[in-house]
Amino acid sequence: MILLKNISYLDIEEEKIKENMDILIEDNLIKKIGKDIKSNRAEVIDGRERLAVPAYTNGHTHLGMTMMRNLADDLDLDTWLNKKIWPVEDKLTDEDIYWASMLSIVENIKSGVSTVYDMYYSMDRVSEAVIESGTRGVLTRGMMDISGGGDERIDELMELYKNYNNAGNGRVKIVPAPHSIYTCSTEYLKKLINIAESFDGVINIHLSETKKEVSDCLKEHLMTPAMYLDSIGMLDLKVIAAHCVHLTDEEINLISKKDVFPIYNPSSNLKLGSGFAPIDKMIKSNIKIGIGTDGSSSNNNQDLVEEMHIGSIVNKAVTLDPNAVPAIEILKMATVNGGALTGFNNGVIRENALADIAIYDLNSIGFTPKNNLISALCYSSNSNYILDLIVDGKIVMKNREVLTLDEEKIKVKVRELTEKLLNR
Numbered sequence: 001m002i003l004l005k006n007i008s009y010l011d012i013e014e015e016k017i018k019e020n021m022d023i024l025i026e027d028n029l030i031k032k033i034g035k036d037i038k039s040n041r042a043e044v045i046d047g048r049e050r051l052a053v054p055a056y057t058n059g060h061t062h063l064g065m066t067m068m069r070n071l072a073d074d075l076d077l078d079t080w081l082n083k084k085i086w087p088v089e090d091k092l093t094d095e096d097i098y099w100a101s102m103l104s105i106v107e108n109i110k111s112g113v114s115t116v117y118d119m120y121y122s123m124d125r126v127s128e129a130v131i132e133s134g135t136r137g138v139l140t141r142g143m144m145d146i147s148g149g150g151d152e153r154i155d156e157l158m159e160l161y162k163n164y165n166n167a168g169n170g171r172v173k174i175v176p177a178p179h180s181i182y183t184c185s186t187e188y189l190k191k192l193i194n195i196a197e198s199f200d201g202v203i204n205i206h207l208s209e210t211k212k213e214v215s216d217c218l219k220e221h222l223m224t225p226a227m228y229l230d231s232i233g234m235l236d237l238k239v240i241a242a243h244c245v246h247l248t249d250e251e252i253n254l255i256s257k258k259d260v261f262p263i264y265n266p267s268s269n270l271k272l273g274s275g276f277a278p279i280d281k282m283i284k285s286n287i288k289i290g291i292g293t294d295g296s297s298s299n300n301n302q303d304l305v306e307e308m309h310i311g312s313i314v315n316k317a318v319t320l321d322p323n324a325v326p327a328i329e330i331l332k333m334a335t336v337n338g339g340a341l342t343g344f345n346n347g348v349i350r351e352n353a354l355a356d357i358a359i360y361d362l363n364s365i366g367f368t369p370k371n372n373l374i375s376a377l378c379y380s381s382n383s384n385y386i387l388d389l390i391v392d393g394k395i396v397m398k399n400r401e402v403l404t405l406d407e408e409k410i411k412v413k414v415r416e417l418t419e420k421l422l423n424r
């Protein structure tokens, strides 16, 4: 049991900060929120000069890509993937992906993230890493068949679902992820849609990331990417669609009627020169958007707070409208929408929600003076102001020290293994 005493917290549903409240956590749930809550069994955390927010969801990442951080920069997506990343990925071992994921998880924890939506391979090892860390993950196996091996990947996915779906006290979920429309044949996409239906009705994909993806799709299928996916039935599932940079108005309209969550990855889209997602239009069409970092080879970090900051201000410049995507909308993407898109009962500080809470230091420079704490969270904050992270009712980070994983050992391992990898 944990009792947060006299703390301010972000009520994301009411879109306001509530001051001087007590929050009682019992087992893995937020049991009670109110004034003067007493408990003689709970560990008490003094909440004065602290701000609690729902722990964040990193809506799209590739945890296992840390070893390729700063290895292939200043390239467009197509060149980056084909010439640089995929040749290195061919040499990655399960062990590499495990330790790379461990480092990414540490980085996610340090920016207040309780939950990652990850697409990669060796996902059994990634599941182990997430379980050990005490955090949550929707772990999606990236699937492709353009250069063969489609059926082997399906066998692996089935095994993964059997062994890890709902593992770690329900903290891990397994979801199929056709990598993209340009790496999967139509037949393969249809197979994966059927598999997703037989699992939990959820699918994850990279969608409409670059102009090239759109023009190739128009040539091959005579439709834009989201229309094509709809034509084969994918949009009848719950779809987590990373990027959505080049959606047309017709596609935005279609998506607004479906259970599709576009994931906004501003740093990656800016850095790969992919473009800029029509976030403001999507919000105005009542589409629920998530926000993610993407992998550390295209961002090049896992700092969700930085992502929120960049994501909010760049929108205003791109639309020439300072009112576009206000701070609260970015906060919703990282919290309540995160809970909706993963299906975990988190992303809100509310009685009976999962106890996933990040705690900021209000004595930090960015929160001084306290003119508007919602603005501060988005416009003047950084992850170093996050002191503690609670996930599933347990303290995972205390005073910026990750308690569940050995950060120093992980860094040494990643350095060693990266050197080996690059010499293989």
Ligand SMILES: N[C@@H](CCSC[C@H]1O[C@@H](n2cnc3c(=O)[nH]cnc32)[C@H](O)[C@@H]1O)C(=O)O
Pocket (backbone or CB within 6 Å): 062, 077, 081, 085, 086, 089, 119, 120, 121, 141, 142, 143, 144, 153, 179, 180, 206, 209, 268, 294, 295, 298
């Ligand atoms: N290559 C694996 C499966 C793919 S996992 C997910 C893939 O997404 C790739 N990836 C990372 N970021 C992006 C992006 O922004 N767009 C498209 N692909 C990406 C990543 O390098 C990885 O190959 C196999 O052979 O089974």
Ligand SMILES: [Zn+2]
Pocket (backbone or CB within 6 Å): 060, 061, 062, 206, 242, 294, 295
């Ligand atoms: Zn990606």
